[in-house]
Amino acid sequence: MYWLTSLLFYKTFLLFSLFTTFVLSCSPEINNEDVFSISRSDEPKNRFQLYYGGVKPTVAIYTVNGDDKPVSHEIFQLTQPASDSYEFRPFQDFYRTLVIEMNNVIPFQLNYNAGSENQRFSIVCDKCNSQTNSADWAPYHTSCSIKNKASNLCVKSVGNNNNLIQSDCGSAMKWDLIGRVSPTGSSQTPIKTDPNNVQISKGGLAATVLGSIIGTSLIALATSYWFIKRKRIYPGHALNT
Known part of the structure; x- marks a missing residue:
């Protein structure tokens, strides 16, 4: 009967691994009216910035240590053209036609949006949606890897000049996405969260379902172990027949 116990342990381990994968990573669920500063997780004031505040094609993006709150050329609007793709648009660009792109000459710069893969990024975080519709700057998504869709390499800040380069993830x-509701472009007021109307996100729903499966497996494992042990100790008991 040891094979039954081993099989149950193995299945439980696989389910736990799958559960851990779902719980420990997530991608932002965004509202296109939200704006963000992108800060290093280990240095919260070190943020993406437009070089000398410029807002035109070929302007480089680098990081700089700023104040407690970001200034206009440290703010970006995050949009989601596809379910697994994000674009960063500079807040100072009134028409929102410019995006950050990966370039072989200047690793990260502004250019007109062409919908190309080198202008799109995947974002995978340890924690998502900590805040929504905040009227002041607050951490929305934390400990995130930002990967370019064309190169499959991640954004890294290096050197004394805080240049942005691509690197293996x-x-x-x-990076942390520090967000707030956009102060322009919408007449809507920030939505207050109703504590009596809690909604489960996609990640939360997956975690709930997988948690239920794992819990059921653990109960089955404990029950099987109890019966196996009882049968060995009390071989003639009526429950063993």
Whole structure:
């Protein structure tokens, strides 16, 4: 009967691994009226910035240590053209036609939006949607890897000049998306969260379902172990027949 116990342990381990994968990573669920500063997780005041505040094609993006709150050329609107793709648009660009792109000459710069893969990024975070519709700057998504869709490399800040380069994601630092509701472009007021109307996100729903499966497996494992042990200790008991 040891094979039954081993099989149950193995199935439980697989389910736990799958559960851990779902719970420990997530991608932002965004509202296109939200704006963000992108800060290093280990240095919250070190943010993406437009070089000398410029807002035109070929302007480089680098990081700089700023004040407690970001200024206009440190703010970006995050849009989601596809379910697994994000674009960063500079807040100072009134028409929102410019985006950050990966370039072989200047690793990260502004250019007109062409919908190309080098202008799109995947974002995978340890924690998502900590805040929504905040009227002041607050951490929305934390400990995030930002990966370019064309190169499959992650954004990394290096050197005394805080230049942005591409790097394998294992050696790149994590980033926090510090957000708030956009002060322009919408007449809507911030939505207050009703504590009596709690909604489960996609990640939360997956975690709930997988948690239920794992809980059921653990109960089945404990029950099987109890019966196996009882049968060995009390071989003639009526429950063993």
